Amino acid sequence: MSTQALPTTATVAVIGAGAMGAGIAQVAAQAGHAVQLLDLKPGAAAQAIAGIQKTFTRLAEKGRMTAQAASEAGARVSLAATAAELSGAALVVEAVVEKLDVKQQLFAELEGIVSDDCILATNTSSISITAIGAALRRPQRLLGMHFFNPAPLMALVEVVSGLATEAAVAQAVHDTALDWGKSPVFTKSSPGFIVNRCARPYYAEALRLLSEQAADPATLDAVMREAGGFRMGPFELMDLIGHDVNFAVTRSVFEAHFGDPRFTPSLIQQELVNAGYFGRKSGRGFYDHAAGALAPAPTTEAPATLANGLALWTGEALGQALAKRLTAAGVPFTAHDVRHNDARVLRVGETLVHLTDGRSATQRAADNSHEATVLADLTLDPLTARGIALARADHCSEAAFKAAVAVFQAAGLSVARLDDVPGLAVMRTVAMLANEAADAVSQGVCDAAAADTAMCKGVNYPIGPLAWADAIGLPQVLAVLDHLAKAYGEDRYRASLLLRRRVAARRPFHD
Template sequence: MSALTPQARVAVIGAGAMGAGIAQVAAQAGHPVWLLDNRPGAAAQAITGIDRQLARRVANGKLDTQAHRATMARLQAAESIEQLADSELIIEAIAENLEAKRELFRQLESLCRDSCILASNTSSLSITRIAAGLKRPERLLGLHFFNPAPVMPLVEVVSGLASDRQLAQRLYDTATNWGKKTVHTRSTPGFIVNRVARPFYAESLRLLQEGAGDCATLDALLREAGGFAMGAFELTDLIGHDVNYAVTRSVFEAYYGDMRFQPSLIQQELVDAGHFGRKTGQGFYSYAEGAERPAPVELHSDQPIEHCVVEGGLGAAQGLLQRLRESGVRLIERDGHGLLRIGDAVLAVSDGRLASQRARDQGLSNLILLDLAHDYASAGRLAISCCAGTSPLARDQAVALLQRAGFKVSQLSDSPGLLVLRTVAMLANEAADALLQGVASAADIDLAMRAGVNYPEGPLAWADRLGLPWVLEVLQNLQAAYGEERYRPSLLLRRQVAEGRTLHA
C-alpha cells in the first residue's frame, strides 16, 4: 500500500500548537487540509498564525513566496465535524483525555467513509484503549509528532493491538513523504522516545537530589562531555515541568510503579510551586529579565605536567591519550589494568563503582575516576570524582593533566558512575528492554532517539561501541551501590553479553 497522494484531503482536529503544526506540515506537503477546533474562531486564528510564521520564513530567505501562498491556499478552517466527511486521513490532536478521544473517534467512525484512516497524536495514551470502542478498531493508529511539528523531524507510527499493518505502513510512507524521519512502534507506555528518554532526566535529577553537583555543572557535563544538545535541567525548563513530570508519572503508573521510571521529588516540588520553567519565568533557572545563568563549577591547577604513566589500555578513553600526546605530555606506557599515574594521583575511567569502593577493592590511594565522554578526542569538559582521603596535591595533579589535554574539569561528589556514564548506561538499558519487548526494531529505536530528542548517538549503537560487557558491568555496579531494582540490567543486555553479540546483531 502506497503513501497517500498529495491530492488526498487531510483533516486535523485540535488547533493548538501541535494541531496547527501538523496541519502546516500536511499542507506544505501538498494536501488540502481542514483544521477544526471546538473553540469558536480557534482554527482560523491558528491558520493566521501559520501565515505569519511562513511570512517570516519568506522574509528570512528560507521559503519562497509561491510556496507560502500555495500552502496557505490549501489550509481551511472547518466550522463543523461534518465538513471532514470526505477526508482520507483525520489526525486528532486534542487534549490528552482518554474519554474525549474515544468519543471523538466514535463520531468520526460513523461520519467518515470506511477508507478514511483515523490517527491520534497522543503522546501517552494507549492506542489499543482509544480504539477499543470502535466497530473497526483496525483503522485507528497513532501518528505521534513532536513539538514543534514543522521543525522536529521524528514521527512515531503507533500500532495498537487491532491496528491494520497495511494502514500502519501507509502512514509510515505518508509521513516519510512529508519529509519526516518515521519509525514504527507498538502501543506501549511512552512508545519509544517518551519511554527510553526517562533516564536522561532521572539521573541528573537524582544526582542533584544527592548533592553531587549543581544544575549548571551537571547540564554543562551532559552538553560538553556527553554531546547532548541540552542538559536535563535546561531541557525540562524548556519542555515545562508540568508536562515532563506528567509524562514521567504516566509512564511510572503505566508500568505498575516500576522504579526505573520513578518521578523526582525535586521536580514535583517545582510543579507544586507553579515553577514550570521558561513559560512561567522560573524553573531550575530563572528567566526573569536580567537574570544571569549560573556558571558551571570548574577546577583549576597550575601544577607542572611533563609526563604520566599509562598502565594498560583505557578502553573508551583512548582519545584522551592522543590529546595528551598532542599537547606534549610524554607518555610512559607499561602493562596494567587501565590506569593513569601522574605524581601522587591515580586516574581511571569509572566502571560504576564509587571511587572509594574501587580504591578499597584495588588497594589504590588517591584514586580519581573519570566520567564518560561521547568522544574523548573532542569533548570540552570532563567530570571527575575522588576517593576518600585523596590529597589536594593529587587532585591538583590530575586536574592539571586533564587541563593539559584541553579539558575543563568539574568535580562531582563520589557518586556511582558519575553523570554521563550512568546516564548513557541507563538509556542503553531502557532501549535494550524496549527492543527485548518488541516495542520497535533496534534501528528504529536509535533513529527515534536521534531524531526525536537529538541525541548524539542512538543508545543501542552507543552501547555497542562502548562494549556491552563494560555497559553491563557499570549497571551491575550501580545496582550494587544503590541496592535498587532501578538499575537492574536488561535481560537482553545480559543475553547478548553471554552470547558475545551486540544489540544490533
C-alpha cells in the same frame, strides 16, 4: 513517493488548532495535501490558518521556498466549521486535549462521518491507542501519529499501533510521514511509546545525582553538554519542557508500569511543581528565568600544576585521546599501548585514574588497595570533548586529585569535580538510557534501529543509546549497571535480559 503513502490528491483533516495541530496542518499542506482544520473554539482555526500562511510567507522571504509555492501551500489549508465537513478526508489527525473519553467520543463521531477506508490518527503522547480504539466500530484503522513539538521542525513521527491496528494502516501512515519529510518509526502502544519511555533516565539520573549532592544543576548540565555531547543538559531541558509537564509524564509512565522503580518520580521535582516553579514559563525552575537574571556558571577546577612522570594507557579510548591531545600540547608522557586489566587511563605520581565502571571511587580504591584513586566520567568523543567530570575516593588526598586534574587541563579539558557517586554522570545516564532502550526492544515496543532513530530525531541525542552502548562495549555497560545495582541495592538498576543475552552472545545491538 513511497509505495503505500497517501497521494497528494488525498485530503488530510486535522482536529485541534493549537500549536501541535497547526504544526501538523502546516506539514501536510507543505507536502502538497489539501488540509481541513477544525477546532470547536470559535476563531481558533481561523487564527491558526492565518499563522500558517504567515509562516509560509516568511519561509519564502528567507528563500526556503518560492513565493508561488508559499502562496499555493497557504491556499491548501481551509477551515472546517463542523466535523460533518470532514467526510471526504483520507486521513484525520486528532490533536485535542489529552483525555481518553474526549478522544473516544471524537473518533466515535468521526466513524459516522468519514468513509470506512479513512485512516484515523491520534497525536497523543501518553494515552493507549488500544484504549481509544476500544470504543470504535472499526478500531483496525485507528493508530497513533505522534509528532514532536514543533511539528514542522522536529523530524520524528512515532507510528503507534494499538492491539487492533492493521499493519497496512500503520505502513500507509509511516510512508506518508516519510513523504512529508519526516523520520517515522514503528512502535506499539505501550506506556510512553519509545521517546517518553526511553528518555526517562536522562531526567531521573540527573535528579538523583542532584539529590545526592554530586554537583549543582549548572555543573551537571555542563558535564552532559561538554562531555556527553547532549544539546541541552537535563536541568535546563526540564526547565524548558516545564516541570509540571515533565513530572506528569514521569508519573504517568511510572503508574502505567505498575510502579516499576526504574520510573520512580523525583521528590525534588515534585517540590518544584508544588511550589509552582515550572521553569521558563513560570519564570523559575532550577534556574531563575526572570528578565535580566544571569545564568549560574558551572563550577570547574582552578588551574592545577602539572607534575612530572606521567604515564598513559592508550588501550582505552580516553587514554588514546589524551595521548593525542597532550602530544599536540607538547606535554611529555610515557605511553603503554595496552588495555590494563583495571581499565586505568593514566598514572601521575601516586595517582591512578580509571574510567568509571559504576563503582564509586572509594569502592574502587578499596577493591584495588590504592588510596590515590580518581575516576573519570565517560565522554562521547574524548578527542573533541570540551570538559570532563572527575571524582576522587575518600582515601585520596587533595594533592593527589589535583595531580589528575592538571593532566586533563593540560589536554585542553575543563574539569568538573563531582562528589563520589557511583557511575558519575554521563556514564550512568548513558548506561540507563541504553538499558531502557534494550528493554523496549526486548518487549517488542520497537526494534533497535527505531529506538536509536527516535532518540536522535525526537529529543536530539548525539547518538542513539544502543549505538552508544555498542561503541562503549556492551560488557562495560553491563558492568556499570551491575555495579550500580549493587551499590544502591535497588531494582531500578537491574540490567535488561536482552543486554545480558547480547553480552553472552558477544553480539552488539547493531550487527
